[in-house]
Amino acid sequence: MSAPLVTVIIPTCGRAHLIGEAIESALDQRGLARRPEVLVVDDGAEDDSAARAAAFDGVRVLFQGERTGISRARNRALAEARGALVVFLDDDDRLLPDAVRAHLRVLEGRPELGMTFGRARLVDASGAPNGVTDPVVCDGFADVLRGRYPVHPAAALARRAAVLDVGAFDPRRGIAQDYDLWTRLARRHGVRAHDEVVSDYRTHPDNVRRQRGPAACLQAVNAILDDRRALLRDDDERRAWAEARAHWRGLFGPALPWEVVVHLRAGQLHEAWTALAVTLRHAPPGTLARFGGEALGRFARRAREELPPRRAAA
Secondary structure: OOOOOEEEEEEEOOOHHHHHHHHHHHHOOOOOOOOOEEEEEEOOOOOOHHHHHHOOOOEEEEEOOOOOOHHHHHHHHHHHOOOOEEEEOOOOOEEOOOHHHHHHHHHOOOOOEEEEEEEEEEEOOOOOEEEEOOOOOOOOHHHHHOOOOOOOHHHEEEEHHHHHHOOOOOOOOOOOHHHHHHHHHHHHOEEEEEEEEEEEEEOOOOOHHHHHOHHHHHHHHHHHHHHHHHHOOOHHHHHHHHHHHHHHHHHHHHHHHHHHHHHHHOOOHHHHHHHHHHHHHHOOOOHHHHHHHHHHHHHHHHHHHHOOOOOOOO
């Protein structure tokens, strides 16, 4: 039997200064019988990202014509991919040299598995490492619900047929598209985590979580969980669903009141009202009390810094 072809899918809407690193990391995978197929999807980029991608030997560039969103861009490449296995690599991230080989060791002889994933190395905007994600135990739908899924798409290798079987990426999801996909995939196909570090996850101000803010992120994952409720089959999955609610509230909740303040300072009244509504409905117990204490503390520190020094009594 011939070795399976792996397709690496890289959507881009304009990171010409980084996309070369992503492509090189895909092409430079070690220990494979067949070089990965690399598909770059130009999703309305206004720079020369496509031209830089096309300069690499063997890279195919697909053009969307206009900005369609990352889900549609990935789905376009999925439809044209020749590989039986796929990696979704963002244009600002990188694969480590043995990433695909590590995944294949898990999938070999396990046709019931639709996806496997490993850990990621955290890197800053310049690409310098500053940590590694913790290992997780993930053995199915309930674990994925709980938030035990790839920290970013590049940390996973999926069977293309399994992704297509569950409808691929949902373009209606503006945030957390990967959580939406992995939960649907894990409902029908096996999922297994491993401990190998397989990718570089770049953190910078353009990350979606930082751009969109905690209120939008929390609303997005709650909407996904609402949709998944109908898929729960037993008490363990119902507990996992409740734990997922608590997990996401704990992750995004503490920052919600501060988002209200940021929007108010910027004069963004509609956004402030939305963030306030999410805060009142979803923030964990004690969030507003802690926010009040932190805000008073900040006010007191600023007052001490700005008030003139007291004069000594005559």
